[in-house]
Amino acid sequence: MVLLLSSRSIRASADSGTGVSSTRQTAVTSRSVLPVGTLARMPRLSEYLLPTEREPPADAEALSHKLLVRAGLVRQVGAGLWSWMPAGWRAHQRIVQIIREEMNAIGAMEMLMPIMQPAELWRRSGRYDAFGDELFKLEDRKQADLVLGPTSEEVVTTHAAAFVRSYRDLPKILYHFQTKERDEPRPRAAVLRSREFVMKDAYSFDRDRAGLDVSYEKHARAYDRIFDRCGLEWYSVEADVGAMGGFGAHEYMAPCPAGENDVVLAPGYAANLEVASAQAPHVELPPALAAPEEVATPGLTTIAEVAGALEVAEGALLKAYPVVLNDDSLVLAMLRGDHKVNEIKLGLALGAQFRPATAQEIEERLGPPGSIGPVGAQVRILLDDAVVADGGGYVVGANRPNLHLRGVVPGRDFAYERGDFRTVLSGDTVGGHAVRIEPAIEVGNIFKLGTRYSVALGANYLDQSGSSQPIWMGCYGIGPARIAAAAIEQFADASGISWPRAIAPFDVHLVSLGKEGAEERAYADRLYEELETAGLQTLYDDRDAGPGEKFADAELLGCPLRVTVGRRTLQNREIEVQVRRGQESRTVPLDGAAATVFDLWRETA
Numbered sequence: 086m087v088l089l090l091s092s093r094s095i096r097a098s099a100d101s102g103t104g105v106s107s108t109r110q111t112a113v114t115s116r117s118v119l120p121v122g123t124l125a126r127m128p129r130l131s132e133y134l135l136p137t138e139r140e141p142p143a144d145a146e147a148l149s150h151k152l153l154v155r156a157g158l159v160r161q162v163g164a165g166l167w168s169w170m171p172a173g174w175r176a177h178q179r180i181v182q183i184i185r186e187e188m189n190a191i192g193a194m195e196m197l198m199p200i201m202q203p204a205e206l207w208r209r210s211g212r213y214d215a216f217g218d219e220l221f222k223l224e225d226r227k228q229a230d231l232v233l234g235p236t237s238e239e240v241v242t243t244h245a246a247a248f249v250r251s252y253r254d255l256p257k258i259l260y261h262f263q264t265k266e267r268d269e270p271r272p273r274a275a276v277l278r279s280r281e282f283v284m285k286d287a288y289s290f291d292r293d294r295a296g297l298d299v300s301y302e303k304h305a306r307a308y309d310r311i312f313d314r315c316g317l318e319w320y321s322v323e324a325d326v327g328a329m330g331g332f333g334a335h336e337y338m339a340p341c342p343a344g345e346n347d348v349v350l351a352p353g354y355a356a357n358l359e360v361a362s363a364q365a366p367h368v369e370l371p372p373a374l375a376a377p378e379e380v381a382t383p384g385l386t387t388i389a390e391v392a393g394a395l396e397v398a399e400g401a402l403l404k405a406y407p408v409v410l411n412d413d414s415l416v417l418a419m420l421r422g423d424h425k426v427n428e429i430k431l432g433l434a435l436g437a438q439f440r441p442a443t444a445q446e447i448e449e450r451l452g453p454p455g456s457i458g459p460v461g462a463q464v465r466i467l468l469d470d471a472v473v474a475d476g477g478g479y480v481v482g483a484n485r486p487n488l489h490l491r492g493v494v495p496g497r498d499f500a501y502e503r504g505d506f507r508t509v510l511s512g513d514t515v516g517g518h519a520v521r522i523e524p525a526i527e528v529g530n531i532f533k534l535g536t537r538y539s540v541a542l543g544a545n546y547l548d549q550s551g552s553s554q555p556i557w558m559g560c561y562g563i564g565p566a567r568i569a570a571a572a573i574e575q576f577a578d579a580s581g582i583s584w585p586r587a588i589a590p591f592d593v594h595l596v597s598l599g600k601e602g603a604e605e606r607a608y609a610d611r612l613y614e615e616l617e618t619a620g621l622q623t624l625y626d627d628r629d630a631g632p633g634e635k636f637a638d639a640e641l642l643g644c645p646l647r648v649t650v651g652r653r654t655l656q657n658r659e660i661e662v663q664v665r666r667g668q669e670s671r672t673v674p675l676d677g678a679a680a681t682v683f684d685l686w687r688e689t690a
């Protein structure tokens with residue numbers, strides 16, 4: 086059994102010079118079978134720094150931002166720069182510990198790589214420019230270029246290149262908790278999107294794609310356990326692999342109103358809106374005509390105006406989205422008038438990078454903007470999958486001013502390629518079930534990188550036949566700060582935070598109602614010791630403040646249990662215990678109170 090010493094006992098020994106007192110040692114030993122958490126001397130609030138506020142910051146919109154500040158857990162230093170106050174850091178560290186345990190359980194090895202990295206590595210991977218303005222760049226006194234790492238693929242791959250020789254050295258999983266620096270364009274919501282934050286980033290190294298699949302699956306299971314243990318509501322969704330490519334990715338999402346991501350959900354289906362696909366509801370089309378017929382639409386440019394004037398559904402119009410690819414060719418993406426282009430999906434459907442065509446390019450190669458259409462256009466046409474012509478005819482632009490064509494039949498009147506590039510809408514279906522779209526915070530992600538970093542940075546191994554092969558890599562990130570913020574968003578109520586048990590700054594918030602010298606204070610002092618002995622990390626509010634202030638702070642901070650020692654209940658030799666989530670209170674006999682509180686704590690969410 087590991088003997089864990091609290092810093093208080095170490096301090097006591099330093100003060101007295103007699104070593105750790107036996108009572109403290111017994112008290113502390115019992116902790117080793119008890120809750121996970123960082124051990125520190127459990128504070129008395131009269132000596133602690135918990136700068137609670139009645140009012141949220143004026144610029145705070147997200148609930149977690151307001152409550153983190155009001156509960157005294159974080160403080161702003163600058164744009165996107167935040168300090169964690171002592172109680173906030175305790176919650177953060179509990180999250181870190183859960184992640185660490187689950188990473189270690191899949192055989193991952195913790196290490197630490199530097200924040201500051203040579204720019205040269207980023208040049209070799211091609212990300213020095215590709216990362217864009219989010220990358221902090223600096224120069225040292227010798228004019229050497231450096232970057233502040235937003236992530237560590239370049240560094241870890243360089244290590245792999247040096248250490249991995251043969252197939253016998255693989256597989257391996259390395260990870261660290263390290264501060265990340267990102268010049269986010271829009272830092273927001275306190276720690277939800279900051280410019281400096283701690284990330285757990287892990288990297289797997291395998292011989293081949295099958296090996297990567299195994300490492301990826303291990304991480305997926307570890308992530309399931311991490312988010313379950315943190316007490317979050319969460320799900321994993323299919324994610325975009327990004328412009329750099331990759332072999333698969335999932336994001337771990339915590340649904341809540343402050344989330345910046347939209348997730349599309351149906352029974353058995355969950356995907357980021359960025360990549361989601363679904364069936365569009367049928368749209369009533371006017372009849373197809375024997376040939377397209379011109380209709381005058383003077384001054385009508387929007388879908389709504391044209392549909393209104395021609396008395397057809399907006400979905401009976403086809404709208405055009407002209408784009409120019411890297412090779413300078415123009416492609417006309419066409420989709421239903423009631424749908425929107427999803428640029429990520431369009432990029433995937435085109436298999437190329439693109440930009441919207443300029444007015445001049447449209448004018449030169451198609452016709453006047455505002456009335457663009459596919460009939461007679463001498464360009465590639467990509468038709469969205471939701472455009473179906475089951476006997477009906479569409480309305481399209483005529484590539485001439487103030488004119489549209491109606492009765493148009495795709496295939497007959499213009500040639501096309503197919504693609505799925507529209508944004509899913511609520512009302513669409515997957516497997517016959519209507520989808521729901523809800524906002525969520527991305528708390529983590531897993532990504533099959535493949536060989537792009539190993540090829541760029543020369544991380545190879547010799548296979549069984551002695552030939553050199555690139556290492557197959559995966560990367561796996563989690564933001565502990567986002568877990569904390571997501572938990573606040575998901576479980577807070579009108580009075581404040583309600584932490585999941587496993588990540589609360591303290592297990593118990595002990596409130597003594599009497600003033601210094603009062604009888605209830607003596608009982609509370611003793612209970613405080615007993616709660617700690619029972620292994621409960623306890624914040625003891627021993628301040629000479631009124632009950633209103635003490636209760637308000639306890640509700641705001643949101644520890645799973647609030648234990649109150651007050652004169653009224655003491656008369657019956659009882660104390661009061663309130664379960665924070667749901668705010669249900671009960672009295673508990675003073676005798677054996679610590680054990681009862683421990684049992685109640687174990688039952689909390």
Ligand code: ATP
Nearest residue numbers: 276277278279282284527528529530562563564567
């Ligand atoms: P986002 O799309 O939200 O910007 P990302 O794709 O840039 O996230 P990664 O680079 O994969 O995120 O980082 C892994 C994890 O780090 C994220 O899942 C998230 O939990 C956390 N994270 C990323 N950016 C930030 C940030 N600016 N502030 C706090 N945590 C962050």
Ligand code: MG
Nearest residue numbers: 219267269278
């Ligand atoms: Mg980002």
